[in-house]
């Protein structure tokens with residue numbers, strides 16, 4: 001349904017070919033099973049952060065990226081603009097660029113434009129949100145010598161699909177921007193980089209953005225802004241459960257919360273129940289919440305520069321260069337496959 005609606009918009013705008021992402025992101029059964037598991041587990045209730053990004057969530061995320069408090073987006077953009085030429089030189093002549101969790105891809109235009117000067121480029125944004133991919137396709141569809149092949153799939157499956165498009169004997173650039181790696185706990189981040197490393201070939205480059213640890217107030221404000229955009233983004237997860245799984249969450253009885261765990265070096269987003277209540281999801285799931293109990297919806301780990309170099313080394317990459325934004329401490333690292 002969503003897919004054909006998107007295609008209609010595209011053809012109405014006269015764009016050829018129509019928006020046709022490859023892949024099949026998340027089934028309703030998988031979403032229902034994850035919600036059941038997360039809300040009925042002993043101890044801390046939790047929901048996977050990937051479910052924050054339905055059509056509404058992706059649109060709200062785009063709003064968040066424009067907020068003065070969300071400095072990491074602009075730091076990432078500044079670094080990409082400033083260092084695109086050096087990055088292009090570091091990767092040589094890739095004919096395939098893959099972006100994991102691309103979102104609307106708005107920061108990627110500088111590096112694509114830089115690379116496409118030398119030769120035609122295939123660009124594969126990989127994202128579970130079709131709405132985000134559609135915006136990406138609209139945003140980057142005009143760059144000369146760049147053909148876009150959107151892949152609606154999870155990170156690693158999507159990357160595997162994209163890698164099948166590699167022309168023999170050429171190198172690949174994989175982008176992972178927005179400090180999205182911070183959504184993984186340290187063990188998963190290491191497993192993830194190891195899996196990326198195994199899928200790539202010597203000479204390929206993985207370009208990784210990471211938000212660096214900084215003043216507590218600045219970090220918290222980025223996830224708890226005064227106009228409530230991040231709160232809406234977080235609460236939309238409950239609204240999504242209501243819409244897609246027949247839940248009856250009363251959103252006015254949950255409150256957005258962002259806190260920093262100084263020992264784990266992570267922002268945690270939670271939804272706090274403001275009273276004792278029972279919520280049903282579909283016909284056969286009932287969940288009780290105590291007043292004050294929370295659902296943990298997202299982690300955003302913060303890094304030191306050396307963390308990335310160590311992670312790279314431990315997972316079979318060489319950190320060839322690292323660029324840091326001083327205005328909003330943030331790093332981009334060029335990780336080359338050895």
Ligand SMILES: C[S@@+](CC[C@H](N)C(=O)[O-])C[C@H]1O[C@@H](n2cnc3c(N)ncnc32)[C@H](O)[C@@H]1O
Pocket residue numbers: 049050053058061065073076100101102103104105126127128129132153154155156177178179180
């Ligand atoms: C924090 S946003 C970053 C977006 C963009 N890269 C940026 O820098 O602004 C994370 C993006 O990853 C996507 N995403 C989340 N979990 C995913 C998963 N498991 N597989 C693929 N995409 C995912 C979301 O839909 C969202 O567009």
